Amino acid sequence: MSATQARGVSAPIAVEAWRPSGIEDLEPAAWAALRDTGSVAVVAGPGAGKSEFLAQRATYLLQTATCPSPRRLLAISFKRDAAANLARRVAARVPEHADRFDSMTFDAFTKGLVDRFAPALPQDWRMTDGYDISYAKPREIQDFLNSIAAAAPAALRWPVASIQPGRFAADILGRYDLPETLPSDSQADAISYAARQWWQARYLRPGTAQLDFVMLNRLAELLVRAVPKLRRALRMTYPFVFVDELQDTTSAQFSFLQAVFGEETTVTAVGDSNQRIMGWAGALPEAAARFTEAFGATRHTLTWNFRSSDALVELQHIIATKLDPNAPRATSKATAEDAHDPAALWTFSSQAREAAFLADWIARDIADSNRQPSDFALIARQKIKEFEPSFRMHLGTHGIRVRNDDARVGTMTLQDLLKSETARLLLGLLRLADQPHGLATIWRDVTGTLERVHGAADDEAAQYRVGEALTQATTQLRSWLRSNPPSTTHAADVLRQTLSLVDADAVRRYARSMPNGENFDLVAEAFEERLAAVIDAHTDWRDVFDEFESADAVVLLTAHRSKGLEYHTVAFLGIHQEQWWAYGRDRREGTSTFFVGLSRAAHRLIFTTDHNDRSGPISDLFSMLTQAGVPETDHG
Known part of the structure; x- marks a missing residue:
């Protein structure tokens, strides 16, 4: 062999x-x-x-x-x-x-390269006391630019003062290749001057360096160039x-x-x-x-499209040609549905009317089909949280959950929390403790994570020990959950008890070392906040964990966050001035955002708007829909 x-x-x-x-x-x-x-x-x-x-x-x-x-x-x-x-x-x-x-x-x-090979950085760039991940706020960047502009050589003061804080990371730091040896002269253009001053203030100083991921990228590039x-x-x-x-x-x-x-x-x-x-x-x-x-x-x-029906692929092509006149025509490979119009524009007199009508319509559609709430997405350009209360209320009357993937939980979005491997491990432990049978997939996922945490992936004896420890932990946690019902238990106590039954330090090290490393403490903080938001509404732990995950919910999210996802039915909310006020500033990127949002739909696409003015730059969006033959209906 x-x-x-x-x-x-x-x-x-x-x-x-x-x-x-x-x-x-x-x-x-x-x-x-x-x-x-x-x-x-x-x-x-x-x-x-x-x-x-x-x-x-x-x-x-x-x-x-x-x-x-x-x-x-x-x-x-x-x-x-x-x-x-x-x-x-x-x-x-x-x-x-x-x-x-x-x-x-x-x-x-890039972070992994810096973490592993930082000692090999050129002498002038070696860290003395490690680093923390830190993101400067726009106000902080503006204050920094004002300060260095005042102290800059006369010829650079105006160019430095003209740098936009919002573009500083991308246009200044991101385009500055770190020299292997720090220049001894003060001659520089505005970009080099501003970048050097930033590195001096955040990195080339005593104590712990403050780095964001653009700076880590630049250090990694310097590493591979210098070594x-x-x-x-x-x-x-x-x-x-x-x-x-x-x-x-x-x-x-x-x-x-x-x-x-x-x-x-x-x-x-x-x-x-x-x-x-x-x-x-x-x-x-x-x-x-x-x-x-x-x-x-x-x-x-x-050119094959495996997601969307013929009619929606044709609509996408019309929008795509606004971005690229030579865009190739895609061919739909999806199975078409004939029971409904593929696209429509619905007009409403108010957001309350919009939410009530759509909630009733979604509930009827679910009742008349084999579709689930998770087959529906409510997408908007921005300000998604403004839609949440009315849709949550009206869909709630039908027993349908809403999950706002853009909602903040701690320092994370809910979408990021639910995808976190650390969070999935914690929730999986709780589900296995509450429901000891019928969760084979969750058992495999939790076991697999714990095997990676303890380095047992290629060791059968170690895998056996992980399985035995998991059985013991879920048994103890099950007893604790039964003695502590949701109505009398704080989220912090649930998290504390769960972490006490696993090697939290090992999980923390594993989270940090993952290729897409996670900050264990930030995930735990967000997990506790999410649990606290849902724990009081239920008397049964299974319902608490279902609400935490809301896997069977109608999802609410921005077009940016929807990228890469797909749904049977998409309602693209708020095609009006309030949502698209910045469209005229960058029509190409605005049209791309419109394209991303509408192309999430596999079979059915609803645009919603109001009765307000459609003139100005936003008229482009309505012209595209008209050209695509999207019918409009006024729902009052």
């Missing part, structure tokens, strides 16, 4: 014999991109299966030994949930190779690199990517310029073209 077979890894599959895993087939353009031996830029619109394509390409590279052991694959995503989703997809398709697939965010990757052995090691470890959501990549992230993997590495980048909605945070314009040139990549365009 070979060593490969002993590890449970199958012999490599011949390239020409390889077939997709978990799906029937790929579209021709996806096949071409998957088999391309060089770097590729894959342009794919909404519903094209960008994550699925990356998962299949990873499976192909691993199963055919195109990426042979012990070499690894690195996938870099913009958001933590996208990184986690891609890791799960690959693990499901090639569990025997999952340990060679590293999926993380740009921020996690050629590290760059060579990264390229040898990762001969293949994936970049998801290329259109959201910032200047700092792109320059880092090029510095590390610009040579000797095959890079696959996937994105859609029409969904570029992070320009305010420094996302590069024309990222695909820049990537193609910098990496010598071949461009492939995917």
Whole structure:
């Protein structure tokens, strides 16, 4: 028996014999991109299966030994949930190779490099007392700019004073390459001067440094530039690199990517310029073209849409051509539904009337179909919390929950809390204690997390000990829950009791060391706050935990936060001046936000508006809907 077979890894599959895993087939353009031996830029619109394509390409590279052991694959995503989703997809398709697939965010990757190799930084940039993650507020940045402008050389005072605080991180810090040796002269342009002063104030000082992720990115770029052995090691470890959501990549992230993997590495980048909605945070314009040139990549365009019906794909195409007149026409591969209009514009006299009508309509639709509340999303451009009270009240009369994914819990959003591995571990422990049978999936998830916490993934004896400890912990927690009903128990006591039954210090270390590292204390704080918000409304622990998670709720979220998600029915709320007041400032990004929100719908899309003025820049949105043939109905 070979060593490969002993590890449970199958012999490599011949390239020409390889077939997709978990799906029937790929579209021709996806096949071409998957088999391309060089770097590729894959342009794919909404519903094209960008994550699925990356998962299949990873499976192909691993199963055919195109990426042979012990070499690894690195996938870099913009958001933590996208990184986690891609890791799960690959693990499901090639569990025997999952340990060679590293999926993380740009921020996690650069932070990990700095944490591991900070002592190798050039002498002038070595930390003396570690660092804390710290985000400066706009007012703090403005005060800083005012201060350094007053002290700047005369020729720089006005340029420095003209820097916009909101663009400082992206345009100044993100575009400044740290010199290996600090300059001894004072000559500099405004960008270099402002960046140097910021680094001096936050990093090059006695005591603990204050860093945000843009600064960590710049330190990581300096590391790989100044330490050629590290760059060579990264390229040898990762001969293949994936970049998801290329259109959201910032200047700092792109320059880092090029510095590390610009040579000797095959890079696959996937994105859609029409969904570029992070320009305010420094996302590069024309990222695909820049990537193609910098990496010598071949461009492939995917045109199959697996999410939306024909009518909605046609609507999306009309909006896409406003962003790119040459946008290719996608082909729907989704199963169409004929029982309803695919898109409509509904007009209401007030927000209260809108909420009451939509709540009744959603309740009837659920009653008349096999759909669940979680099949419906209420999306808005901004100010989503203003919609929550009325929808919560009116949907509540039908026994339907609302979950505001943009709601703040501690320092996190509810969406981020519910996706946190630490939070899922805590909630899983509580659910297993309350309901000892019928939760096999949760048991596997909790066990898997605890095995990783204790380093037991490849040790059967250690896995057995983890299972025994979990059984004991849930038994003790079950007894405690039965003695402490929700009506008389504080959320802080629930959290304290749960943490007392696990090795909290080990969980804290694990959370910090994850590729997409979590701050255990911030997650615990948010978890307690969320639990406190739902505990008093119920007398049964199962109902408390159901309300905590609200997995069966109608979701309320902004268009930005909806990116990458999909729902059977989307109601795009508030197509009016109050929501879209800033549309005229950047029509392209505003149209991209509109495009992202409406393209979440698989089968049915409702736009809502009021009777107010539709003139000015916002008239563009209504013109698009008219051009798409979206009918309007006044519901009073």
